[in-house]
Amino acid sequence: MTSVDNTTGTAGPGPSGYAAARLRLLQEESRSGPARRSALSGLTDDWLNALFATAVRESGVRGATLVAVGGYGRGELSPRSDLDLLLLHDGKADPKALSALADRIWYPVWDLGLALDHSVRTPGEARKTAAEDLKVHLGLLDARPVAGDLGLLAALRTSVLADWRNQAVKRLPELHALCRERAERSGELRFLLEPDLKEARGGLRDVTALRAVAASWLADAPREGLAEARRRLLDARDALHLVTGRATDRLSLQEQDPVAAQLGLLDADALLREVYDAARVVSYAGDVTWREVGRVLRARASRPRLRGLLGTRGTAAVERAPLADGIVEQDGEAVLALAARPERDPVLALRLGAAAAQAGLPVSLHAVRRLAAQAKPLPVPWPADAREQLLTLLGAGEPTVAVWEALEAEGLITRLLPDWERVRCRPQRNPVHTWTVDRHLIETAVRASALTRRVGRPDLLLMAALLHDIGKGWPGDHSVAGETIARDVAVRVGFDADDVAVLSTLVRHHLLLIDTATRRDLDDPATVRTVADAVGSAGTLELLHALTEADALATGPAAWSTWRGSLVADLVGRVGALLAGEAAVPDASGTPRPPGAEPERLAVEALRTGEPALALHARREEDDAVGVELIVAVPDQPGVLPAAAGVLALHRLTVRAADLRTLELPDALGEVLVLRWRVAAEYGSLPQGARLRTDLIRALDGSLDVPAKLADREAAYPRRRGVVPPPPRVTVVADVSSLATVLEVRAPDAVGLLHRIGRALDAGGVRVRSAHVSTLGANAVDTLYVTDVEGKPLPPPEAALLAAAVESALS
Numbered sequence: 001m002t003s004v005d006n007t008t009g010t011a012g013p014g015p016s017g018y019a020a021a022r023l024r025l026l027q028e029e030s031r032s033g034p035a036r037r038s039a040l041s042g043l044t045d046d047w048l049n050a051l052f053a054t055a056v057r058e059s060g061v062r063g064a065t066l067v068a069v070g071g072y073g074r075g076e077l078s079p080r081s082d083l084d085l086l087l088l089h090d091g092k093a094d095p096k097a098l099s100a101l102a103d104r105i106w107y108p109v110w111d112l113g114l115a116l117d118h119s120v121r122t123p124g125e126a127r128k129t130a131a132e133d134l135k136v137h138l139g140l141l142d143a144r145p146v147a148g149d150l151g152l153l154a155a156l157r158t159s160v161l162a163d164w165r166n167q168a169v170k171r172l173p174e175l176h177a178l179c180r181e182r183a184e185r186s187g188e189l190r191f192l193l194e195p196d197l198k199e200a201r202g203g204l205r206d207v208t209a210l211r212a213v214a215a216s217w218l219a220d221a222p223r224e225g226l227a228e229a230r231r232r233l234l235d236a237r238d239a240l241h242l243v244t245g246r247a248t249d250r251l252s253l254q255e256q257d258p259v260a261a262q263l264g265l266l267d268a269d270a271l272l273r274e275v276y277d278a279a280r281v282v283s284y285a286g287d288v289t290w291r292e293v294g295r296v297l298r299a300r301a302s303r304p305r306l307r308g309l310l311g312t313r314g315t316a317a318v319e320r321a322p323l324a325d326g327i328v329e330q331d332g333e334a335v336l337a338l339a340a341r342p343e344r345d346p347v348l349a350l351r352l353g354a355a356a357a358q359a360g361l362p363v364s365l366h367a368v369r370r371l372a373a374q375a376k377p378l379p380v381p382w383p384a385d386a387r388e389q390l391l392t393l394l395g396a397g398e399p400t401v402a403v404w405e406a407l408e409a410e411g412l413i414t415r416l417l418p419d420w421e422r423v424r425c426r427p428q429r430n431p432v433h434t435w436t437v438d439r440h441l442i443e444t445a446v447r448a449s450a451l452t453r454r455v456g457r458p459d460l461l462l463m464a465a466l467l468h469d470i471g472k473g474w475p476g477d478h479s480v481a482g483e484t485i486a487r488d489v490a491v492r493v494g495f496d497a498d499d500v501a502v503l504s505t506l507v508r509h510h511l512l513l514i515d516t517a518t519r520r521d522l523d524d525p526a527t528v529r530t531v532a533d534a535v536g537s538a539g540t541l542e543l544l545h546a547l548t549e550a551d552a553l554a555t556g557p558a559a560w561s562t563w564r565g566s567l568v569a570d571l572v573g574r575v576g577a578l579l580a581g582e583a584a585v586p587d588a589s590g591t592p593r594p595p596g597a598e599p600e601r602l603a604v605e606a607l608r609t610g611e612p613a614l615a616l617h618a619r620r621e622e623d624d625a626v627g628v629e630l631i632v633a634v635p636d637q638p639g640v641l642p643a644a645a646g647v648l649a650l651h652r653l654t655v656r657a658a659d660l661r662t663l664e665l666p667d668a669l670g671e672v673l674v675l676r677w678r679v680a681a682e683y684g685s686l687p688q689g690a691r692l693r694t695d696l697i698r699a700l701d702g703s704l705d706v707p708a709k710l711a712d713r714e715a716a717y718p719r720r721r722g723v724v725p726p727p728p729r730v731t732v733v734a735d736v737s738s739l740a741t742v743l744e745v746r747a748p749d750a751v752g753l754l755h756r757i758g759r760a761l762d763a764g765g766v767r768v769r770s771a772h773v774s775t776l777g778a779n780a781v782d783t784l785y786v787t788d789v790e791g792k793p794l795p796p797p798e799a800a801l802l803a804a805a806v807e808s809a810l811s
Contacts, residue, residue: 018047041075052147055104063090065148073142080247082115091122123156168216189279198249202279219292229281276425324355335364342374350389357396372410381494394462422473434556443554451546464506483508517567518774519783602633603672636671642758643699646706653679658773730807740785749780760809
């Protein structure tokens with residue numbers, strides 16, 4: 001095969017010339033985005049045109065055309081995109097000659113290492129295949145000639161488009177189902193830390209689906225911002241291909257900073273905000289479009305029946321049911337009434353949102369856009385009606401999400417609450433979080449709406465839910481920054497001074513209860529007093545309790561459980577009693593509350609036998625996986641914590657939460673350590689209690705070398721490589737206990753972590769008064785209350801040395 005080896009001229013470049021020109025184009029920093037994609041498509045067209053001309057000459061085939069379909073047909077070739085090609089022929093050529101023609105085109109493409117999706121069909125075969133395969137039909141909608149008989153493709157395109165429009169009633173529901181199935185499989189692009197730019201909901205495939213809907217003439221997507229969103233997603237995919245050198249659409253964590261640099265963005269977070277914002281536009285356009293498709297299809301289905309009922313000349317009046325002042329329901333949407341005047345009614349946008357959410361209806365795109373263009377600004381502070389409408393919207397439950405996003409899509413939310421812009425589409429790097437910051441705030445309001453019957457001021461609960469993480473758009477501690485922003489927003493919205501103070505307190509301390517309950521010793525009097533001082537009143541405590549639950553439920557499955565809920569409820573009960581003037585905390589001596597019947601029974605048995613006593617309780621709760629509550633009582637002696645933690649690790653039990661306390665039983669000689677564990681099996685069945693007890697006895701008497709066994713297991717099952725986590729950090733937490741020194745350990749969750757912590761504390765010659773283990777995703781936060789051998793807190797220099805020693809042991 002011969003060809004002209006240059007980058008210009010009608011013959012087009014040969015393989016080596018094309019490869020060199022392609023490389024030069026991809027390395028040109030001055031050309032990127034749509035210009036580069038168009039140039040790459042044009043360069044590829046020239047090369048394939050030359051290949052086709054030579055192949056036709058050598059094979060002698062006439063009546064054929066080379067067709068670009070799919071992404072290549074749209075002229076949006078990314079650096080590592082597949083070439084989607086169809087060799088269309090009139091069916092008159094000899095099969096062997098046709099096969100030779102195809103080989104002379106496909107093999108040079110493969111020889112250059114380019115991915116190729118190819119087919120050889122007559123127009124009739126292509127049309128038949130499209131009728132049977134929705135994806136083929138979608139690809140042909142973007143068919144574009146590259147070389148050969150242009151009339152052959154023109155006729156096919158006319159037939160394919162006619163089929164698409166004629167079969168829209170059947171095809172569009174199939175396409176919608178395909179989109180939903182893909183969304184279930186790949187997730188929502190704008191909430192994923194490692195999103196698939198093509199397959200996830202709101203990605204490039206959804207943009208293609210919207211183009212197909214428009215081609216049906218049945219409905220059209222909202223076009224404002226859609227082309228720009230598509231461009232940003234394509235630009236991100238181009239940069240990803242250049243950075244990785246692979247045809248990948250998944251924006252993995254390790255590639256995000258280099259991709260951001262390739263696009264001239266500040267960092268990975270700036271990149272994700274760009275991608276999330278684009279996906280939000282695409283998702284919203286999809287919601288509106290598919291809703292319109294459904295409306296049109298329902299209208300078409302009902303038209304014959306209406307004609308029969310009304311007669312050939314009858315017409316059906318448009319039904320408009322009132323929802324609120326200036327708001328009506330029409331055709332399954334909340335729309336503006338004919339008499340509504342946005343330019344005279346500054347509360348109309350909030351009233352539309354509240355009425356739609358309360359009725360469980362989507363808001364009309366036309367209505368929202370009219371409000372965005374004509375709405376009169378609200379005065380500051382807001383009038384009471386505006387505040388009530390906002391709270392009604394927030395308290396509507398699940399429908400709030402779609403309504404809020406519709407208002408946000410047209411800029412109405414940031415116009416009402418300017419501070420919202422900083423959290424909009426902001427990613428959260430903590431894997432515990434399911435949502436971006438803005439969506440998490442709305443999800444928290446949704447969760448809080450179900451808890452409003454528990455509190456005396458549901459309005460403050462809903463507002464605190466909306467604002468509790470508003471500080472994440474600013475540097476520093478988001479709770480501290482959020483307190484200031486929440487105060488300003490509350491004043492803007494029109495709350496009085498007392499309510500503003502409560503809201504700012506709720507935002508400032510929205511993590512206080514969960515952090516204290518899971519990381520502090522509730523039997524230490526300083527713990528409960530610290531929380532009581534921060535909260536200040538029983539009413540604020542009640543609101544903070546509900547906000548804590550709503551926040552955790554809206555975070556993700558790892559953030560809340562019955563276990564955590566019981567810990568928070570215990571803390572709230574103690575703080576509430578203290579605020580009411582009751583004996584809610586231990587006296588200054590630190591005498592703890594009674595341990596409960598079963599721990600006390602096990603403690604008595606441990607003192608009687610001089611050996612560990614334990615009880616296992618399997619449990620299954622609605623919000624927890626199958627797990628085990630393990631209670632162990634051991635006569636006080638050195639090494640209990642590392643021994644028990646090591647035995648659990650050897651039995652492949654993952655510690656989800658733990659609590660260690662020292663009990664001194666009445667009329668008994670000696671103290672007993674009681675450890676309460678919440679554990680789950682890594683895999684397989686749960687161990688027998690007798691085996692755990694035997695191994696614990698052996699670990700305590702030294703006949704079971706726990707460190708060696710754990711080292712053997714680690715060597716046999718090395719961890720897979722991945723993103724390197726930050727190193728462990730151990731700090732001394734000051735001013736939270738008058739009875740003990742408090743160490744907080746933050747480290748990647750790993751096999752034997754608590755065992756290593758316990759060994760380091762034993763080596764430091766301290767006693768563990770209590771331990772509180774909390775695991776969130778891949779991270780562990782362990783809080784340990786330690787004393788010297790006489791039961792007193794450590795002097796600050798000794799505490800700092802101990803913290804450094806533990807940190808060194810974990811590193």
